[in-house]
Structure formats: structure tokens, C-alpha cells
Amino acid sequence: MKREDFSNTVLPQPNLQLPISGPPFERPDPALIEQLQQVSSATASAMLHKMGMRQTFIQGPLPRTPGKKVVGPAVTLQFMPQREDIASGLGQENVEKKTALWDVFETVQHGDILAVQAFGDLNTGCMGEMLVTYFKGRGGIGIVVDGCVRDWPNIQKIGTPLWTRGFTPNYASQSTLFPWAYNVPIACSRVTIIPGDIIIADDDGAVMVPINIAPLLAKHALEHEDWEVFSRIKLAEGGDLKKYYPLNDEGWKEYEAWREAQR
Amino acid sequence: MKREDFSNTVLPQPNLQLPISGPPFERPDPALIEQLQQVSSATASAMLHKMGMRQTFIQGPLPRTPGKKVVGPAVTLQFMPQREDIASGLGQENVEKKTALWDVFETVQHGDILAVQAFGDLNTGCMGEMLVTYFKGRGGIGIVVDGCVRDWPNIQKIGTPLWTRGFTPNYASQSTLFPWAYNVPIACSRVTIIPGDIIIADDDGAVMVPINIAPLLAKHALEHEDWEVFSRIKLAEGGDLKKYYPLNDEGWKEYEAWREAQR
């Protein structure tokens, strides 16, 4: 061997089998999703905060398809920092095919939202036009990436609702990350998402609702949206801000009368 | 008391009365505002720099209502880092009602621009749809936030010109900040705004014009905009760049002749 020339060395691989995947999870009752359709990410985030959950807003990914709103269970995909020894002796794109990136898409079901842990990276294009096309074909309804996608010139034609940090021409293993696991708990920005948790995403951003709390949220959020309708009417009529938003005791009494009258 | 269990402790409050507010201020002469309507944020920033003012551009808040331009006096609102002892024993939303957030809106007059110090925070939604509705109802014409607002899906329907760092579903005291004072001098990004200073905001961003300098600026900026019309014509005709932009002595002489001829 030439001095310190390792160009023909195939690196021994680490002792683990990729991709890593978690157990399959049950999709939620469609009635629950239907109820949550009427809840904005703002109301969800606020109600969860009052229940004691402080980190539900996935800060970072911005809405890239303005005006779109989606609600559905989270399928998760986790990137990790690049480890070339895992890919030793293979071209990168073939590596991707053997990783979580290809496999996760084959688990997508109708109504799913794909949530991706990518450490906020601005140089890794976690997926491109081909995979998003396939995703849509399987019934996926939205994608939230704490990082970037590539092929935006083509993806925007597909129309899948999308929240990302940005765009890049680079592919999924071209930069400092590569696809590692799917259907495992992930850190999407500063929010822990467990597969099956609900995502509510709109122009304010994406919010995670723990699946076990979702029914409680649905019940109270709908009540909340209801009295806000009354507040809006009153404020539009020039009503007193401190009486009508949020409703003080007096305002609440008026609201209850108004609600009774609506029925 | 159970060991180190403070769940029923009501924290003693600090020795101060919130909200803090500064003295009311006089609104500027409408004629001054009318003159400044013709001045772009770019010309304002450049002229103020030549006068020795280096920090007038409020870097950070981006235009969220493209194509909109507003000019008006600044009403100020200041957030500070959260202090739960101030709110001890109260729900957060009720705290907000007792803070500067509700009060400042009741001081808004026709033509005012609300400027908000929020330390560039991306997790605090300084206001939402209800308050912006109320703001518009009082005649407010624009909002500049060194931070975020919430309820963007609804706020965009209201149409109030808006410059922010972004959007979030979180409410005003849900994260690390809360409303503290109004009508006091604030640091909006790296610009000190004194209540009553003029804001000129357009697609380049928002610029602060000290109220006492505004008349001087108006006079010179209008002259500046005038010779730029001439430059634009000359450059469009293929004129010499170094002669016509900015005008050198020769170019200036031509301009004066042209201006004379216009009259």
C-alpha cells in the first residue's frame, strides 16, 4: 500500500442492521380526525399549553403551500449524521435505497402525514419529486420536514401540503445527514413525535397533538372555537375588548344565552 | 407541606404595578405624513444615514403583505422575559388581559402603526386575529413586530399591513416572553423607537424616522426622489452610469435645466 493511501480500502461496517424501524401503529378513528379538522393549530397549541404541554409547536418548518391545512397521524422518518462506513463500497444513491428513506414510503397509508427529523439542516434534500409523487399515490396528505426537500420546481406542481425549513438541490445523503430509521419517536425541531401522534398544520405552522390527549383536546377545542365565534361577533359590533376577549364572567353568561338561542 | 412540593404555593408578587406605560404623545401634522408617503423606506434610510443616523432600519421583520406601504406614528408595545411570580395564582390569559397587551390597543388612534419589541422571538405569538381586528377597527394602519403573530390563517383575511419575523400558533404569554409596557421607548430589533417617531414600511422593510428629524427628511427626500426621476429617464435612454447615478456636477446641471423646463 502506498503511504497513507486508503483509496482502495473498503471500510468494515458497524454492527447494526439498517434501516431501523419501530413497530407498526394503529391509525386513529376517522371521527377524531374529522373533529380536529375544525381546530386550528393556534387553538390546539393554546389548549395543550393550558393542559401543561409546553412543546407542541414544531418551530422552524414554514408553510410552503399557503392556505393549506392538514390533520392526520404522523408517520416518522429519522435522519442521522452521515456515517460513510455504513455505505462503504456502495454508491450513495444505492445506499439510500437500502435505508429508511425508501422503506418508510412503503408504510404510508391514506391520510398519513410524514414527519421528518433532519436537525434543521439546510443542505440535505430529504426527498425529491419522485418520492413525493409516490407518497401522494399512497394517499399521504402532508409532509413536515425539520430540514429541506429538493426538486421544488417539480414538487410544487404535485400540490402536496408541505412545511419545510427551505429547499436545496442536494439529495438525501449528499451532505452531512443520511436516512436512518422510521416509525420511531423523533425530535422534529424541539418537539418529540411518537408515531401515530396527530399533526395539525396550517399557515401558523405544524403542531403535534399526543394521540392519547387528542380526544380531550377535540372536545374542549370545539367549545373554544364556539365561544370565539361569539367574541368575534361582539368585537365586530364594537364590544368591550376586556369583556369579550377572552370572555369574562359577564361575557360568558351572554355567550351561554346566545348559544342557547342558536339551538 | 410535602417535601419540596410547592404546588399550592402562591408566589409573592414583585413590588411593581403592571402594565407600565409612558406618557401619551402627540400625533404628527397630517401634512407631514402626506409628504412622507412619497418617500420610500430606501430613500429614508439613506438620507438619515447621510445625516449621521446609522440604525434606522428595523432588520428582521419581513413584509407579510407584499406591495403594501404605510407611513405613520409609532405606538409602542414592549414584551419582557416571562416572570411567573407576576402571574402567580392566575391563569395566563387573564394575566394578558391585565397587561400592556390589552391596554395598548385601547390607545390606538387613526393612522397609528403598532411597533412591538419582542427580542426576535419565534415562539411567542404577540397578538392574534381578535386583537388585530380590534386594531383595525380603531383605525390602526400597520403593525411591525420584532417577533411573531399567531392566527395568520385568519389575520391575512383582515388585510392589515404587517411586518414580522414569522408566525406561530402560540399565544402571547405561552412561551418565554410576556407583555410588559406600552408607550415607552423600545428596542425593535436594533432600532430604538420613541413613541411618536415615524415608521415608513414597505417591501424593503421598516425604517424609523425620529419625529424631530422628519420635517428635514421630508424636504430633502422629496428633492432626492425628484432628481432620481431624471436619472431613471437618462439611464433608460442609455445614459452614462457615472454621470447620471448619482448625478455628478455635469449631470446635476442638466437636471436643473430639465427641472426648470418641467415647470
Added chain:
Amino acid sequence: MKREDFSNTVLPQPNLQLPISGPPFERPDPALIEQLQQVSSATASAMLHKMGMRQTFIQGPLPRTPGKKVVGPAVTLQFMPQREDIASGLGQENVEKKTALWDVFETVQHGDILAVQAFGDLNTGCMGEMLVTYFKGRGGIGIVVDGCVRDWPNIQKIGTPLWTRGFTPNYASQSTLFPWAYNVPIACSRVTIIPGDIIIADDDGAVMVPINIAPLLAKHALEHEDWEVFSRIKLAEGGDLKKYYPLNDEGWKEYEAWREAQR
């Protein structure tokens, strides 16, 4: 006037009187300070968190005088973004003399800690050797700056305990900030400090203790430090981690017996 040459223009000043200052405040009972001398910043921060105060650690300023610990009431100084119109026609150093920077030092009393709001700025040297000398002469015991100081080659000889973001050769109004107010509530990093609140600072950093909560903290923190002594002994003897740290019910019983035996 030459075209757009404002070199001889003295800018009209804004309608306010600098420096701004808040009301004087009472210093705490020396007995309280003495009790808190035994409390580490780590215990203070943890206990306050259990009481519901989440933002008491002044993240950013690092200890520059390793091994030093100080406890005392906060005297506050607030920088704001530079406004050259306030200083129009004066040299900068003379401006400083007329600002909060000189005045605040004249209010310092024995045992005070100076806390400075400087927006984390790395280019503004909020004070230098001369002022720190004067501060020490008045009995000041420590300085916490959310920004930098200058003259570090000389300040380190004075020995005043110091927490800062860094050092710079620039003076206090040389860069984008300048001294604005003193003895007013400040945002030191993401912590609101009201004049008279207690600062506990050591090698972990600086923590703010609201003056009205300090007696409650002192009481419980001393108890906490006491059982930790017992835990330390037990762990050093190879005791069970989950029994002895923190003490579970069984561990607590043992501790009470041990404490009884100490008396």
C-alpha cells in the same frame, strides 16, 4: 448647502431627557444575604423552578473569575440601540458621561451587584477599568453583563467577580448600543431583573431570585443543601443511587434519623 451634504447639520434631539432612572430601592436584610451565601446557583435555580419560576438562569454571561461566588441585590443598567440624534453635536465620550453609565455607578452601595442589559452584544464594551475601579471603591461586589466589558488586561488585576459574554477593546458607545437607563427593570439575557432582586452567581452562572421569594427560597434551599450532604455521604459509601438521590421515602427516613443524631 452642498447637495445632500449634512455634515454641518446638528440633528434636533428627541423629546426626552436622558438618563432615564427608576426609583431608588431598599437593600435587603443582611441576614437574608448571609443565608443565601450557603445556596449555590444550582440549588436556587432548581428550587425556583419547582416553585414555578422557569426563567431565572441568566444564560450567556460566563464566569470570568473562576471560583468566585457572589450574592447581593441587583443594581441595573440598561443599554439601548444607538441613537445618534441624542448625541448630535457632542463627542461620544461626553455623551457617555451624561448617560446612565456614569450615573448608575454613583448609586452603588456596599454589597451591590451590577446587572447590565446589553442584548448579548459582542462589540460593545459596557465598561472599562476606570469604572470598575470606581465600582469596587464604592463597595460593589460583582458584575453581570449580558454583553462585554473592555480593558480586560487591567480589570482582571482589580479582581471584581465578573460574568460576561466576552471582552472587546471597544468602548461603551462605540458600536451599536449606548447607555440609556438605570434602576429600571431590565432583560438580562432572557431573565427580567427588577432592581433589588437578588443575584446568586458562581461557576455555573448567574441566577436571579425575586426579592419577595428570596426568604422562602432561603428556608427550603438550606433544607435541601442539608439532605444533599447526607446523600453525598451515602453515595460515597456506595449507597443505592435511586434510594439516596434524590432521597426516596426510605432514604428520607434514614436522613431524618441521621439529622436527629447530628444534633
Added chain:
Amino acid sequence: MKREDFSNTVLPQPNLQLPISGPPFERPDPALIEQLQQVSSATASAMLHKMGMRQTFIQGPLPRTPGKKVVGPAVTLQFMPQREDIASGLGQENVEKKTALWDVFETVQHGDILAVQAFGDLNTGCMGEMLVTYFKGRGGIGIVVDGCVRDWPNIQKIGTPLWTRGFTPNYASQSTLFPWAYNVPIACSRVTIIPGDIIIADDDGAVMVPINIAPLLAKHALEHEDWEVFSRIKLAEGGDLKKYYPLNDEGWKEYEAWREAQR
């Protein structure tokens, strides 16, 4: 002289002549540009990565004219940190005129793309409406700035495709940078661009293609775009993801047959 008053001191200038400029460069064969028109920034970046070039994506500047795509040789402009001694005794705008900023525009040829090193600065408006107008008049087709431009309200009417970090009202030497050199190698974000290298920019961002590698890229990228057409068709028909993207051996054989059949 008054004590430490240097207001009338004209600073001695440094020993160099501005602007610095590199040698003129040859424009590429129009046939090459035509071929590259069919290559997306995503394909270019991916192919170059496979060839061993890791830093070709100019991360930071975002597309400001959505849907626009440009391909052409890079004319370069380099900003450097402000040195007031170079401008001593002159007004800033006159300084600009003597710098690389004015000169570089006079070298622009039909089909050129202007690439600007500006250290990602968000306070310097590297050029405004007048210069962009002049640029378009000379046949320039796109601008990539690792920083900002000013006059966005007017520039957007001109329609020149633009990639920038943002917008600002400040002019080119108003903040911490000023124009220094042109037609020299530059660092545009983390990509070294040598004058005459090819820029491919679209909604994914801007990619640099070294001029000497461009013919090799064109050849392989067109082949790549060709088999992707086949993949897209197959995936749309519900084809197997791992067979058709990227094509495995079996998929490739089918593709070759399909391609043959097309002829």
C-alpha cells in the same frame, strides 16, 4: 487641535488602488448554455457530487422571482468589510462610484449572471433599482447575492431573476461592507466561484458548475434527465419504487428498450 478631536483629520489612505479587478474572461459556447438549460439545479448538484464536487450549492440566497430559471456564466463582484480610510474625505456615494460596484456593471455582457460575495450580510443593500435597470439594459439575465439588495418595491417591477438573502433599504456602503473587487474568484456563501464558471439557478437555489466540468456535466445530466422521464412514467403507473427509482439493473434494461422504442 482640541483634545482627541479628529473631526477635521483626513485619514491617510492605504497603499492600494481600488477597485481591484481580475482579467477579462471568455464567455462559454452558446451551445453549452443551451444544453444546460435542460438541466435542473438539482440534477447539476447531484451529478457534480458524484464527480467529487461537494460544495456547489450556494446555500443562503433564496429565489425571489418564483418559477424563474437562468443558466449563464458568472460575472463576480466582491464586497469586503468597510474601511473608512479608503473613503476618507469623500461622501460615501461618491466612493461607491469609484469602486467595483459601478465598474462591474460596465463589463456585463448579454447572458451574464452577476454573483456577489457579501458575507450573508442582512444590512447591506448591494445594489438598487438604478443598477439593476442598467444591468438588464446590458443583457444581464440573473443576479445571485449572498446578501441583500435594496429598492425591492421597484426592482420587482424590472423582472430580473434574483436570488438573495433578503432585502434592506440600506445602500451598498451604508453598513459594514463596501464594494471592493470584480472579476476575481469569490466566496458566494460556501462556494468558490471563478469568473466564467456557470451558474444554474431555479426554485431550488443556485448551483455553481466549474466551466471546465460543464461539458462533462451536460452530457451525463441529459442522460440522467432522460431515464428520469421513464422512471416518472413507471412510478405514475404504480411501478415498484426500488426497481424504478433509481433504476436498478432490471429497470435499466427496460429503460433501454423503451428508449430504443422512442426513436
Added chain:
Amino acid sequence: MKREDFSNTVLPQPNLQLPISGPPFERPDPALIEQLQQVSSATASAMLHKMGMRQTFIQGPLPRTPGKKVVGPAVTLQFMPQREDIASGLGQENVEKKTALWDVFETVQHGDILAVQAFGDLNTGCMGEMLVTYFKGRGGIGIVVDGCVRDWPNIQKIGTPLWTRGFTPNYASQSTLFPWAYNVPIACSRVTIIPGDIIIADDDGAVMVPINIAPLLAKHALEHEDWEVFSRIKLAEGGDLKKYYPLNDEGWKEYEAWREAQR
């Protein structure tokens, strides 16, 4: 229930059992560790790069115990963003006890290095004096945290070699993170560490060596360190830089002769 008052609601917990832990792993041959003792982090990082591994330097954690060097297998601990529903109804410190934080320490063996994923967070104190004491007692030799520890005033007395982002008084679940899993692959800054991989840490920082590559590295790194001894001698004698560092063919021949002569 009072309107939107959830203060007595115990949140339903998610469907997973904490802490998550990976399979136990075998410790390396002591002879391998002994060989690597002679390899600096700089040589390790450089050799691994030549073998094709680009991300082995754990950028961020700085040496806090200057002059210390450790080599050993990585025990891993993973923090994730806070999920209060997991801790619903429990005090935070009791939660910690049930998490990976307490469990991981009970798996530590003689010679182990603890590597912690903490997202670079500056507000979470991943461990304190008590746990580090326990760690040392079990034979742990070093700790690398992509975040902070607390109790630095006391930890520094223990003397365990430490690499961290900083220090904080906050405890492990006081801020935005909490302990989640151990003995699983982690992202420590931008390096993927699999339990059992080797850490080499000194004043340059910490480097990860994949366990399966470590023998190859040891062999070549020792050769490398050997010829560098010769280079150092020659350069100290005033030898030609380009001949002796790194050794060109001529230099290598001299080195081989020198090495022969040494035997």
C-alpha cells in the same frame, strides 16, 4: 370543571415504556485501547478522513479539564425534547429517576466514556455532582456532552475529564429536554455514535472512532506518529518544510534510513 381550567387534569400517557435502552455491548480488547492511547484526536481525525470518514470530530463540546486525554468505549445517553404527558402527575425529579438518566449510570463499566446527545442545549444541565461522583465510582473515565452539566463548582473538584458546551445551574429536565434512552445510537453534535465506538478526546476536542475501524486506525496512526517524530526533528534542525512535512519521497527515504538506524 371551570372554563378551560385543566389544573387538575392528569394527562393520559403515551403508549411507550421509558426508558428506552439498546442491547448491551462488548467492551473492546484492552490492548486496542492501549495502542490508541498514543494516538492524538488530531491524528485520529486525519486518518479517518483519509479512509473516507468525514464526520468524526464532535464539534461543540470543549475541553473543561485542560491537559486531560481519555480513550475508551462510548456508553450513550440520549435526551429528547420535553413531553410533559410522560411525566403527568409526577414531580420532575421523580421522573428523572425513572428515566434513562439514572439507568445509564448503572451500566457504566471501568474505562467507559459517557457520550450524551443533548442537541447543543445551553439550558439543560444533563447531570450534576451526585451523578458524576457515582460515575467515577463505577470506573467511568470521561464524559462528552453535546450540551451542559450543572454543579460545576463541585464537579471540578471530582476531576473527571469533561467535554461540554458549557455549564448551567438548571437540572436535567428543567428546561426543554429530558432523558429518553441509553445504549442506543446517538447524534452527538454532527457525529453518529454507536454504543461501543471508541472516543479519543483531548484538548483539540473529542473524536469518534468506529469500533470496527479502530484496529486499522491504530496500525496506521502509530506509523504516522512515528514519521512525525522524524519530521519534527528535521524541522527543528531547520530542514526544508516541503521535504519534511509531510515527507515527500526523498524525505521518506531518509526517514526509513533513520528508523532503521534507531533499531
Added chain:
Amino acid sequence: MKREDFSNTVLPQPNLQLPISGPPFERPDPALIEQLQQVSSATASAMLHKMGMRQTFIQGPLPRTPGKKVVGPAVTLQFMPQREDIASGLGQENVEKKTALWDVFETVQHGDILAVQAFGDLNTGCMGEMLVTYFKGRGGIGIVVDGCVRDWPNIQKIGTPLWTRGFTPNYASQSTLFPWAYNVPIACSRVTIIPGDIIIADDDGAVMVPINIAPLLAKHALEHEDWEVFSRIKLAEGGDLKKYYPLNDEGWKEYEAWREAQR
């Protein structure tokens, strides 16, 4: 060729010759350096600011050899973003040898300070022990890097005064940068340094003094340091802060008398 396999492709190189170097420059009069030895970086930065130079403090590189102070002319070294086509077909370390990195060291003269443009990068080790050894051998007296060095465990033994952003085990072309040019103007943090400009560096950081302004600075800075001696004495005696710092007219008169008396 296998499909899209470029592993044997030697990339055509760009049309330029590395390393790029500027013209040699004259070293300053030793008497000037001797005078400036008595000037702190703080005084230099302040005086230059009063003369109108705003960007002379090289913010970012911290003192790594506490208590050391150096004054001397700047030899410059410029890194640029990595371009693998320049190194195509060569191992990286051989590339380094052909670059500015090796050449610049051969130009170092007695009393020189090496200033390095490295874009604040924390992953590139701009130089290591061998080169610093060689540097010291040639009489170099200090190094300022807007980035990192490697081999800190060994470099600290050499004792050369050093200001850097940090340390890394990575070598000079291992990450995203590589050595490009020397003896050319550089951007060291946000300061433009022209070869031959003076660097004054101490525990406050490093300041650039334009060579043509250095004599003017020396004259006034020495006067400044002189009256500060008087101020220090007066303040130590309990003198009035506003009279003695900085000296007002009355204070200045006293100072002149004192100075007279000293002679």
C-alpha cells in the same frame, strides 16, 4: 463507463494557478512598533474610532495564551471554500503543500503576525504544531485566526501568542475550506486587513491599525495613556468621576499642571 459512476474520472482543473499571492510589502520602522507596544488594543480601537474607523476590532478570535500581548505587521493568509476540482487526482495533504499554506510560512520575517481569513469556521484546523514550530523558528511573534488551529495539545507547549475561534483535530483542507492565497487583503472576521497593516493583540482581542494611520495613532495614544495615568491616581484617591474620567476642562488643567510637575 458504469452508469453515473465517476470514480475514475479525473476532473479537469480550473484555469488558474494556485497559490495566489500579492506583492511583497515593506516592514514598518521598528521605532513605530516600539511606540505601539505601549498602546493597548482598547486605546487603539477607541482612538481609531474617534478618527472615523469603525471596524478595527477583529471580533471572534479569542486570546488563547492569556496575558500575552503582541504588536507587529500582518502577514495574511486566505482560505476559500473547498474546490475539489483543483485537487483532482491528488491526495489532500499534497494539495496543501502546493497551496498558500506552505508558501506563506516561507515569507514570514522576524516580528511578523500571521492573520488568517477562515470565515469563522469551527471545523477547519488552519495549521498545526509543525507549521507553528516553523513559524516560530522564522521569528513570527503571533497568530490571529478567524477560525481554528489543530494540535492544541502540542501547540500550547510552543508558546506562540494565539487568538483563534477555537480548536479542532481536523487538518487544513479536511473540511469545507482550503488554503487559497497569501499576502493579499483579507477579511478577518469583519475587518479588512491589508498586508503590512499593524496588529495590536492582547486579552481584549486583536485590533487592526492601518499602517498609514499608525504614526498618528501612536502620537495621540501615548498622550491618552498619559492622562489616564493621572485619572487613575485621582479616582483611586476618591476623585469625582465626572471630573476625572474622562478629564473635563478643569480636570485637564490639573492634569497639565501635574504633568509639568512630573518633569
